[in-house]
Amino acid sequence: MNPPTSLAEHLGRLPRLLGGDPAAARQWMAAGPKVWLLTSLLWIGVGAGLYGAALGTWRAPMQAVFNGIKFPLILLLTAVGNSFFNALLAPLLGIQIGWRESLASVLLSFNLLSAILAAFSPLTLFLVWNLPGPDSGWNATQDAYATILVSQSVLIAFAGIVANLHLLRVLTSLAGSPAPARRLLIAWLAANLVMGTQLSWIARPFFGRPNQAVQFLRDDALRGNFFEAFFLSTSRLFRSDDKTTPHSP
Amino acid sequence: MTPPPVPPSGQNATPNPPPAGAGSHSGPEGIGDRFRLLLGQPERFGRSLEGSGSSSLMTALLATALLGAVLYGLVVGSFAGGVQWWAAPLKIAAGLSLSAILCLPSLYVFSCLTGQEIRIRDLSSVVAGMLALDVVLLASLAPIAWIFSQSTSSVAAMGFIHLVLWFVASGFGFRLLTRALPGAPGRNNPALHVWCALFLLVSLQMMTTLRPLVGTAETLLPTEKRFFMQHWGKTMSESE
Numbered sequence: 001m002n003p004p005t006s007l008a009e010h011l012g013r014l015p016r017l018l019g020g021d022p023a024a025a026r027q028w029m030a031a032g033p034k035v036w037l038l039t040s041l042l043w044i045g046v047g048a049g050l051y052g053a054a055l056g057t058w059r060a061p062m063q064a065v066f067n068g069i070k071f072p073l074i075l076l077l078t079a080v081g082n083s084f085f086n087a088l089l090a091p092l093l094g095i096q097i098g099w100r101e102s103l104a105s106v107l108l109s110f111n112l113l114s115a116i117l118a119a120f121s122p123l124t125l126f127l128v129w130n131l132p133g134p135d136s137g138w139n140a141t142q143d144a145y146a147t148i149l150v151s152q153s154v155l156i157a158f159a160g161i162v163a164n165l166h167l168l169r170v171l172t173s174l175a176g177s178p179a180p181a182r183r184l185l186i187a188w189l190a191a192n193l194v195m196g197t198q199l200s201w202i203a204r205p206f207f208g209r210p211n212q213a214v215q216f217l218r219d220d221a222l223r224g225n226f227f228e229a230f231f232l233s234t235s236r237l238f239r240s241d242d243k244t245t246p247h248s249p
Numbered sequence: 250m251t252p253p254p255v256p257p258s259g260q261n262a263t264p265n266p267p268p269a270g271a272g273s274h275s276g277p278e279g280i281g282d283r284f285r286l287l288l289g290q291p292e293r294f295g296r297s298l299e300g301s302g303s304s305s306l307m308t309a310l311l312a313t314a315l316l317g318a319v320l321y322g323l324v325v326g327s328f329a330g331g332v333q334w335w336a337a338p339l340k341i342a343a344g345l346s347l348s349a350i351l352c353l354p355s356l357y358v359f360s361c362l363t364g365q366e367i368r369i370r371d372l373s374s375v376v377a378g379m380l381a382l383d384v385v386l387l388a389s390l391a392p393i394a395w396i397f398s399q400s401t402s403s404v405a406a407m408g409f410i411h412l413v414l415w416f417v418a419s420g421f422g423f424r425l426l427t428r429a430l431p432g433a434p435g436r437n438n439p440a441l442h443v444w445c446a447l448f449l450l451v452s453l454q455m456m457t458t459l460r461p462l463v464g465t466a467e468t469l470l471p472t473e474k475r476f477f478m479q480h481w482g483k484t485m486s487e488s489e
Contacts, residue, residue: 018361119358122351123451130458132474162362 020166022173029104040107047114048072054125059208066216070203075110078196089187094180109167116159134210201226295429298371310377317384318342324391328398329465340459348452359440379422386418404464453477
């Protein structure tokens with residue numbers, strides 16, 4: 001397989017990358033930061049942007065625009081924000097790759113995630129369009145919210161699993177053996193999970209509550225964190241008193 | 250060094266390309282042959298798409314799908330009559346086309362994920378073939394649907410019959426799809442089976458979104474959004 005020379009050729013290699021071809025992945029990574037940053041901007045920007053916009057249409061057209069900007073930003077900031085830590089982890093866990101290769105590997109998996117989400121964005125839009133809107137009364141809104149939450153969690157989990165399985169193949173081909181590749185993947189996943197969830201927390205709302213204005217970021221965006229809210233919600237489930245108080249996620 | 254042989258005057262240096270699907274596949278030559286493959290030999294139908302300029306085939310398949318959908322829609326519309334004579338065929342043709350368009354990107358990604366290198370054009374041809382087969386089967390089952398429509402006044406019963414016929418037709422359509430995809434046979438490909446379930450779900454929801462198809466309503470399109478299971482549940486309870 002001849003290595004692609006132009007940006008268009010690199011973009012055209014997406015099917016091979018989705019097929020988990022490690023040779024294609026390594027060619028993409030070897031093309032240099034200019035190529036993989038541009039292709040990532042396009043794939044993540046368009047792919048995750050389309051998906052975010054489809055999801056946001058449930059609340060309001062402006063929420064779709066905001067989500068179309070926020071989704072790609074979260075992925076790109078997660079990749080860049082963790083890049084130095086990820087690069088340090090690689091040699092520590094037995095894979096001799098530098099900052100460039102580690103950032104390219106993470107970006108590649110996010111590209112694949114975005115491509116899968118983009119392919120499902122027409123279906124997401126169709127689902128959201130068929131659900132009762134946020135002004136359809138308490139019960140209907142709660143049902144719609146739950147449907148979106150469950151279906152999209154399944155979709156994102158599927159896309160994430162596929163992207164990480166592909167990343168594992170790339171890391172295995174870089175490491176030469178599966179054991180260090182698995183260790184590094186788990187470590188990267190943990191780091192990206194912490195960074196990604198907190199960025200998502202700051203970037204809320206994605207659906208938005210009907211009684212709140214549509215906005216890019218909440219006024220209290222930097223207040224609290226996902227894990228604190230998760231802990232409070234979990235402890236609330238096991239507490240017998242005070243369950244009638246409205247919960248504010 | 251021996252020079253390469255010069256072709257005789259009036260002949261091309263390279264042989265004429267074989268007709269689409271011919272040559273190593275010893276396949277069919279015309280659109281009619283491809284239709285026969287669609288019914289009986291889905292694997293060969295898929296192989297015949299590889300590298301062929303299949304725009305005329307795709308046009309023929311889409312035209313067949315639309316014509317078949319309109320024919321079956323006429324039978325569906327005959328139950329209620331009136332505005333449904335034209336609304337039902339139009340909605341069924343539009344609904345099937347929209348379902349295919351919505352699901353095509355995910356089929357492409359599923360195909361790529363399973364390592365198949367397939368052009369979006371070939372994939373579109375296979376999907377067009379699946380739709381054509383679906384509606385040809387539905388059209389062939391139309392007499393059965395028509396007989397039932399003349400002997401019942403229950404919207405729920407007629408809806409159930411159309412649903413069963415759609416399941417039968419789409420089952421054969423999925424069989425074609427999983428066998429005809431160029432690159433690798435997908436008979437045991439879980440990703441394609443997931444996609445088939447997804448397409449079925451979308452088509453059912455699409456028909457609910459475009460209701461009424463069988464019965465009548467005050468408006469041409471619904472004013473209330475409903476999940477298809479919820480709609481059927483309501484239709485069934487109203488008929489009891």
